[in-house]
Amino acid sequence: MTNHSRRTFIRLTGAAVGAATLGAGTATASESDSRFFINLRDVDRSAVPDDVEIVHDLSEADVLVARGDQDRVDGTTVPDVTIDRSEDNAGAVVEADGPPASGGSASHNHDGPASNTELQWDKRVQDLNNELTDKPGGGKSIHDTTTGAGTRVAVVDSGVYAEHPDLVDVVNTELSENLTGDGFDFRPNGAGSHGTHVAGTIAATNSNDGADGGVLGTAPDTEIVSYRMFSGKEGFQGDGYAGWMKAAEVGCDVINYSVGFPFPFVFPEELPALREEKRIAEQVAAYVRSQGTVVVNSAGNDSLDMGSSDPERGEILSLPTEAEGVFGVAATGPIGYGWGGKHSDNEAKWLTGNRLEDPTDSPAFYTNYGDGVDVSAAGGDADLDALNGGVEDAGQDLVYSTVNTVGEDGTVTAGYGWKAGTSMAAPQVSGAVALVRSLRPDASVEEVESLIQETASSAPGGEQYHGAGHLDLEALVKAAR
Template sequence: MVRHSRRDVLKLSGGLLGGIAVGATVTVAASTERFIVSEKKLKRGDLDGLSIVHEMDPVDFVVVEGTESAVQDLGVDYAPDMSMQLELPGERQDVEPSMADEPLYGLQWDKQVQDVSTCHETTRGEGARVAIIDSGVAAGHPDLQHAVNTDLSQNFTGDGYGAGVPAGGYHGTHVAGIVAANDQNEVGVAGTAPGSELVDCRVFSQGPGASFADIFAAVVYAAEINCDVANMSIGAYPVSRKGFGSFYGKVMNSIMSYARRQGTLVVVSAGNDAADLQHDGRICVEDEETGEVECFPAISVPNEASNVMSISATGPVGFGRGGDGMEEPTTTPAIYTNYGTNAIDVSAPGGNYDPTIIPDDDEVLEPGEDPLWYYDLVLNTVALPVFENMPEEEPPSGEYLGAQYTYSWVAGTSMAAPQVAGAAALVASLMDSQHANKVRNTLRRTAVDVGEKEYHGAGFLDPVAAVEDVK
């Protein structure tokens, strides 16, 4: 296998990654009319004249729309809402239509290495509830119809397309399938906790941006409705600590602490930038007027918040090619994954690849020449949204017409996080009461020590050992 530095690989094939935040093309824009406000010192009627977007009473914050001068007049702490402009993956490998009607478990190396079928002899996650805070979950997908609670599902974007639909793209449906795809319908794929209940908390619309306030509100909501787990396969890196600000840090940590106290374990993808989060880099900005350059420490959000589980990705190189083709084991750190001692809780299957064997877009392969590189990615459910207007260059718009259901191989820490969320649902289903700390500690304690702590944290996820620990 030809070796590359992780940064070289990002340059070669960054578009392949399945995480919502991919590469270093991340900008954070402040809103001029939407604000997160501390309401600890507010009285009834103080918000008259401002439009309330999200109420987050359990953590004493509220999201409002209006002029900044009106917010300033409140005399309390506040900050503009921020929209993360995130680069969605440009490539993935879809399953051929002829394969969609046949069981695909044999291609799911991620579920095989976790031995989820053995877990299902004890529990399939019955009674556990998992929030998918993402781009939308297709409740109509044949492998997810049994799992999505559409009554509890909620759209936080305000785009009018509702919930239980993949209006923000295929990503959320792929994440949801990793958690709970049906293992008993004799079609498609299997999830880790197919007996669990899913709640679609959609925070992405057709465009690439997501509001911090919408994401925060979704976490609070997940905790309020007693979700055992909230999966967040979202994030941005690098973000300036100065730009993020102490107020945002306070809001984020307060919300994650509230979720933990409510018994909701928040699982977050570590990111796909091949970055050492233990030694975060710096962001340098040139002043347009003076030409002076100022540098600030960088962070990764939200996975560097307190009270969350941060998940790195692993994967094989050579799965399905047989014999000597298995050049790297399934516990190999993925070539794109973020890492860092004390920054990662556990590692889990997210997909891997050798960029030297990925054909160019315009390369024509003869029969038998397909290197099957995509077999090293993670295979699961996908729903492709269809809108009235579907331009090639701009985000789709107009009436939402439905979705096309299929399956796809995708790679990213976005795929690793729901492996952990699914395992957490299995563990939670065996506990008498909600307790995020106990679930987290169980997953960490039973993880397999495979060395390289900076990549694996406490170890590689082992759902069988976790289930045995609590049953």
């Protein structure tokens, strides 16, 4: 039985939502403040009344994001969607705090606590860089071939804390933008560290000169453009799509969109507007792809078989993952990384022998699967009994990356932390796109996606959980080179 008690919830805003019941926390905006999409393939632009405010003009994709009285527009409109993360803190299924960037012990590597990079099982298992192991010089690594130089990645999310020591000089502060209209900039504003964590997985540089060092991203020489779509815990889907369009217009190679429509907003027979929502997503994705930008999206965290049917509620449709033109990523993770009584204090051996109960490419307990999954990647897993029971180090099966925290006095502190979710799997693939484009700058969207899928490896659970397979950076870089 899937546990939805901590999932994000969604509400539609606008006149069309009256018949929809989405459970606790559902609310609707008043007509005067409602937001909705106008599909210009069915509505003449000149027929939009002057008192309907255009929030985002996405007319290159034949879409307008509007605010006002939806009923005054004659033609196809559909309510915008508000994604509320207040019930799960930041969009991760499970998370745990780590140390501040300024802290840590100088003692590690066999004789004490692991250093920061030694907690990055997701990067170590891919042989990303020999600095991540206890045996420097142990053969050629991914970063001996490419580090993603010359590429650009958009993170459309809760904002990125650009002052983190592992993200300094990574974020393009001139292009980064706040899409919410709340008056602040692109940095996080009340929605936690979700976007900062995602950015670190993609592009952290391990530049922290503290005793325990920093963390390393898949493509540390790429450039991050942060588009913030969350103000506080809430974000509009329309602001997210505006981020997609802006990313394409400034030449981003890939958009990381670790955002989606969670349970129960997955049943089009109950919510017919979902089918028009899918159409809007596909129009925006088609334009973005035409500009050479890949759209990578997290598959969702509700253990749903996408594309199947619920016996009581009908068809399951997970958006935007199942929209054509969106590259969907499911999550995998280990059980037993550095804990469980089978380990020495040699971090280099944490991924070897019989030390893992489940391997790093096994499906995570929460991941959506089935239709819409193009590949899987490391998103973190968890033994919930061990984690909730306070078993030491059980949280190390989650993905470790950059975070930011805010004190009671408003002071922002850079640090590190663990999160698990398909939100954490998507940036593994976004970083991989940067590696491919650094080697093949002129590769089309279709060529990049095909390379990732053709080089993916087989994994437990097969196609249902992994699509074409599990992300394999070594094979991918070899093929791209």
